[in-house]
Amino acid sequence: MTNNRTKQVFTTGEVARICKVSQQTVIRCFDKGQLKGFRVPGSRFRRIPRDRLVAFMRENGIPLDQLESGKRRVLVVDDDEQIIDMFTDLLGKDGRFEVRTAVTGYEAGIVTEQFRPDIVLLDFKLPDINGNAVCRTIRANPVYEHMKIIMMSGVADPDEIEELLQVGADEFVRKPFDIKSVIERMTELLKVA
Amino acid sequence: MTTVVDSQPVHQGRSRERVELILSQLDRLPTLPVVAARLLSVTTSDETSVRDAVEIIESDASLTAGILRLVRRADLGVRSRGITVSRAVALLGFNAVRNAVLSVQLYEVFSRPCEDARTTAAREGLWRHGIGVACTAEMIGESLGGPGLGSEAFVCGLLHDIGKIALDACLPKSFTRVVEDVERRHVCVCDAEREIFGLDHTVAGRHLAARWRLPQAVVECAWLHHQSAGALPSSVVHGRLVAIVHLADDLVRAAGVGFSGYGHVGDAEEAAKALGVDPDNLTTLLERLPERMESFQELIGLGGDGNRREYTTSLAAANRQLGRINAKLSAENRRLEVRSACFGALEQFSERLSDQDRIGDVCVAAADALHGMLDAHRTVAFFADGGSRCVYAGVSAADDEDGTVLVVDQSESHGATVRDWLSLVPDVPRLVSAPPDSEHFWQQCTGVCADEPLWMLPVIGLNGAAGGVLVCASEQAVFRFQATPAECEALARAIGFAWVSARAHLDADRTNEELLDLNRRLGAAQKELVRTRSISMIAKMAAGAAHELNNPLAVISGRAQLELGKCSDPDSARTLQLIIDQTQRATQIVTDLMNFAKPEPPKPALVPIADLLESLCQHWRATSSLGEERLSLTVADHDVSVYADPAQLREVLGAVVTNALEATEPETVRLHINSPSRASDETIRIVVEDNGTGMTPSVLEHALDPFFSSRPAGRGRGLGLSRAYRLVEINGGRLSLTSTPAVGTTVTIELPAGAPTS
Numbered sequence: 012m013t014n015n016r017t018k019q020v021f022t023t024g025e026v027a028r029i030c031k032v033s034q035q036t037v038i039r040c041f042d043k044g045q046l047k048g049f050r051v052p053g054s055r056f057r058r059i060p061r062d063r064l065v066a067f068m069r070e071n072g073i074p075l076d077q078l079e080s081g082k083r084r085v086l087v088v089d090d091d092e093q094i095i096d097m098f099t100d101l102l103g104k105d106g107r108f109e110v111r112t113a114v115t116g117y118e119a120g121i122v123t124e125q126f127r128p129d130i131v132l133l134d135f136k137l138p139d140i141n142g143n144a145v146c147r148t149i150r151a152n153p154v155y156e157h158m159k160i161i162m163m164s165g166v167a168d169p170d171e172i173e174e175l176l177q178v179g180a181d182e183f184v185r186k187p188f189d190i191k192s193v194i195e196r197m198t199e200l201l202k203v204a
Numbered sequence: 205m206t207t208v209v210d211s212q213p214v215h216q217g218r219s220r221e222r223v224e225l226i227l228s229q230l231d232r233l234p235t236l237p238v239v240a241a242r243l244l245s246v247t248t249s250d251e252t253s254v255r256d257a258v259e260i261i262e263s264d265a266s267l268t269a270g271i272l273r274l275v276r277r278a279d280l281g282v283r284s285r286g287i288t289v290s291r292a293v294a295l296l297g298f299n300a301v302r303n304a305v306l307s308v309q310l311y312e313v314f315s316r317p318c319e320d321a322r323t324t325a326a327r328e329g330l331w332r333h334g335i336g337v338a339c340t341a342e343m344i345g346e347s348l349g350g351p352g353l354g355s356e357a358f359v360c361g362l363l364h365d366i367g368k369i370a371l372d373a374c375l376p377k378s379f380t381r382v383v384e385d386v387e388r389r390h391v392c393v394c395d396a397e398r399e400i401f402g403l404d405h406t407v408a409g410r411h412l413a414a415r416w417r418l419p420q421a422v423v424e425c426a427w428l429h430h431q432s433a434g435a436l437p438s439s440v441v442h443g444r445l446v447a448i449v450h451l452a453d454d455l456v457r458a459a460g461v462g463f464s465g466y467g468h469v470g471d472a473e474e475a476a477k478a479l480g481v482d483p484d485n486l487t488t489l490l491e492r493l494p495e496r497m498e499s500f501q502e503l504i505g506l507g508g509d510g511n512r513r514e515y516t517t518s519l520a521a522a523n524r525q526l527g528r529i530n531a532k533l534s535a536e537n538r539r540l541e542v543r544s545a546c547f548g549a550l551e552q553f554s555e556r557l558s559d560q561d562r563i564g565d566v567c568v569a570a571a572d573a574l575h576g577m578l579d580a581h582r583t584v585a586f587f588a589d590g591g592s593r594c595v596y597a598g599v600s601a602a603d604d605e606d607g608t609v610l611v612v613d614q615s616e617s618h619g620a621t622v623r624d625w626l627s628l629v630p631d632v633p634r635l636v637s638a639p640p641d642s643e644h645f646w647q648q649c650t651g652v653c654a655d656e657p658l659w660m661l662p663v664i665g666l667n668g669a670a671g672g673v674l675v676c677a678s679e680q681a682v683f684r685f686q687a688t689p690a691e692c693e694a695l696a697r698a699i700g701f702a703w704v705s706a707r708a709h710l711d712a713d714r715t716n717e718e719l720l721d722l723n724r725r726l727g728a729a730q731k732e733l734v735r736t737r738s739i740s741m742i743a744k745m746a747a748g749a750a751h752e753l754n755n756p757l758a759v760i761s762g763r764a765q766l767e768l769g770k771c772s773d774p775d776s777a778r779t780l781q782l783i784i785d786q787t788q789r790a791t792q793i794v795t796d797l798m799n800f801a802k803p804e805p806p807k808p809a810l811v812p813i814a815d816l817l818e819s820l821c822q823h824w825r826a827t828s829s830l831g832e833e834r835l836s837l838t839v840a841d842h843d844v845s846v847y848a849d850p851a852q853l854r855e856v857l858g859a860v861v862t863n864a865l866e867a868t869e870p871e872t873v874r875l876h877i878n879s880p881s882r883a884s885d886e887t888i889r890i891v892v893e894d895n896g897t898g899m900t901p902s903v904l905e906h907a908l909d910p911f912f913s914s915r916p917a918g919r920g921r922g923l924g925l926s927r928a929y930r931l932v933e934i935n936g937g938r939l940s941l942t943s944t945p946a947v948g949t950t951v952t953i954e955l956p957a958g959a960p961t962s
Contacts, residue, residue, distance in 0.1 A: 093755070093756070093759040094758060094759060094762075097759055097762045097763060097766070100766065101762070101766060136751055164754075165750050165751045165753070165754025165755060165757075185791075186754040186755060186758035187754060187757040187758035187759075187760070187761035187762065187787055187788070187791055188758060188761070188762065189765070190762055190765040190766065191765070
């Protein structure tokens with residue numbers, strides 16, 4: 012199970028276990044093109060990449076908890092270590108979240124690629140590139156279509172907030188924040204019970 | 205008594221001082237009678253000089269008489285009738301006349317009476333000695349170079365001992381001692397003089413001759429006549445004359461003619477040889493001397509007994525001359541009287557002026573000056589500036605009132621303006637008849653008709669402007685002055701200068717005032733600029749601070765919230781909640797500051813201001829439980845609207861009224877809305893008055909600064925009024941504060957009146 016959470020490519024047998032269906036069904040879906048994947052070169056073995064599997068499961072209403080352990084992945088991006096520590100503490104103790112952190116926009120990109128977070132808490136002012144640039148890049152990639160973004164900032168210029176929401180942020184939270192309402196906004200966005 | 209030679213080094217310092225003293229006293233000596241001095245300076249080279257000489261002699265009545273007598277005595281074969289000085293000069297020759305004049309006048313100097321008989325005798329002896337030397341020198345000169353040289357030698361001889369006169373005049377008592385000393389001890393007179401005065405008569409003579417501006421030859425003879433020809437300095441110009449006088453002096457002293465004190469008598473034969481005179485002739489020369497001296501003295505009426513009849517005749521002739529001179533003088537006197545009146549007026553005018561005078565003041569001063577000078581009934585001085593149609597006028601002072609200043613505006617005048625009739629007046633500074641059209645202006649200024657003819661003195665040189673002085677005076681009064689154009693011109697020009705200077709002063713004044721106003725406006729603009737710049741500084745700082753502060757605030761607040769979630773102890777929970785609340789407050793301060801520096805752009809709309817204020821007042825009364833007597837509203841016109849952002853307007857009014865209610869514990873707060881007078885005023889004024897304790901000027905100055913509060917520190921953030929100011933400003937209006945301690949504060953909000961085109 013632990014493997015499943017980090018595995019990037021699955022066999023039809025693994026997919027059958029994750030989806031709790033027969034391997035034959037998986038093969039049929041693969042061959043019909045409902046489940047996208049590839050065959051191993053030089054053989055007929057079918058392989059399914061992680062994002063295709065996730066997309067298939069979402070399309071067919073199959074719960075993702077076998078694949079994702081039930082915990083929601085959160086990436087916190089902020090150059091202030093104290094803020095990061097606080098979120099790590101807060102979300103770690105909550106129990107419903109798996110947390111990764113980044114302190115620059117560049118690092119945020121790398122971690123996003125590897126960790127594929129469900130939600131990003133993104134500070135606006137970063138040392139290298141601004142949060143809105145990070146936000147725009149994520150939204151330009153259809154793979155991260157379902158990823159939620161909460162922008163955080165101490166700057167409260169209404170024009171800027173409007174601009175952030177324009178480039179694809181789902182929510183704007185002003186620093187300092189009421190922790191409860193932040194968690195509430197996160198669970199609402201992730202539809203976590 | 206020490207000898208001269210011994211005493212010199214010992215008393216050198218003292219004697220030098222004494223010499224200085226004597227020389228300085230020489231300056232105070234009565235001059236050689238002017239006539240003689242001038243006569244000596246005139247040469248005989250041409251006709252003009254002879255005429256000059258005649259005039260010089262004629263200017264002195266007694267001298268004229270003397271000369272005329274001289275002609276008669278000379279028995280030149282003419283009758284006394286018709287003799288004039290110029291004829292006498294022609295008959296006798298210039299030099300003879302000059303010598304005679306000089307001798308007569310010098311004698312007057314020599315023969316001052318003295319109580320001491322010995323001194324008087326000595327003076328007479330000196331005089332005889334002088335005449336003797338003069339005659340001898342003349343004879344030597346004639347024998348060497350003819351009558352010309354003889355005449356020159358005569359003058360030099362006559363004046364060679366003037367140094368003695370000088371010493372006698374400066375220090376008569378000491379001079380008496382010299383005379384005594386010379387007689388008792390038989391010392392050389394020069395030595396005695398040096399011993400007693402510190403200098404001898406040759407040095408004194410040189411200075412006196414120079415001071416009297418006598419010819420160079422005379423100066424040199426007076427100085428060097430004791431020197432033998434061989435010992436003369438090379439700088440001497442008239443060495444020959446000096447040698448002649450030296451020889452004559454020796455001869456006369458050897459012959460014992462007159463008195464000149466004792467002294468070494470040089471070798472006359474040697475001196476004669478050096479000069480080129482045959483020594484054998486010297487004896488004949490000396491034989492002729494008494495006769496020559498006698499005839500000369502008789503000639504000038506000093507020696508012999510005067511003929512009474514001749515004396516009377518000459519006196520009569522002199523009197524006639526005097527009569528002529530008198531007639532000339534009285535004519536001159538009349539002319540001078542007019543001049544003096546003119547200059548009196550000029551003086552009076554200048555005395556009245558100061559550098560602060562305005563054009564009107566100068567006009568009155570000019571009018572008064574001519575009023576007095578012409579004995580006029582009334583005078584009006586006026587000045588028409590080049591640019592404007594205004595005429596400045598000054599009316600002379602009447603019996604018991606001061607002069608008046610008028611500014612006559614001719615822009616709407618009917619008939620001829622001042623400039624029109626001024627163009628008819630000739631452009632010369634003379635008293636002329638005033639043009640007929642000036643009568644109207646005269647009446648405008650004085651209020652009465654002219655009861656005598658009107659005259660005018662045009663003032664010229666006004667550099668584009670024009671002006672003059674109108675005079676109402678009799679013909680006789682003006683007539684005298686028409687003959688003296690130069691003096692009137694001086695007066696007219698002086699008035700002109702004063703006018704031009706007063707106008708320049710006026711211009712400078714105006715420029716100054718404009719400059720002052722400009723400075724004031726510049727100062728205000730600068731203040732505003734500083735304020736704007738400080739606000740933009742605050743904006744930048746606030747943006748930076750917001751970011752820097754909000755992260756730590758978020759951490760503090762977030763941690764406190766985390767702790768609060770786990771906390772079961774009520775005390776700790778309260779503390780944590782306090783931390784959370786205060787963090788929130790700190791965040792709000794930063795936000796307010798940012799909003800102040802960079803407020804949201806207004807979204808203006810038509811706001812019916814009366815309705816808005818009425819609903820706001822009700823709201824304030826309800827929330828602060830105030831009666832209408834404490835918070836009153838007066839509306840002049842219910843229909844007016846302002847064009848502003850409604851939300852921001854509410855905030856502004858709220859801030860101002862809250863400030864009025866809270867700041868100074870007032871009894872009442874009154875609001876007025878002044879409706880604009882639509883024609884000219886595009887703004888509506890909302891006035892909020894309280895009768896609280898008011899503000900001192902120093903508090904008032906900072907009342908609009910962000911975070912300024914006169915309340916105790918820690919109460920309120922003090923952004924209310926400054927934010928209100930800012931919001932009114934971005935809505936195109938103005939907020940101003942006036943306050944008087946113990947009376948109250950008034951806030952005036954000016955806002956653009958409702959949409960102009962709706």
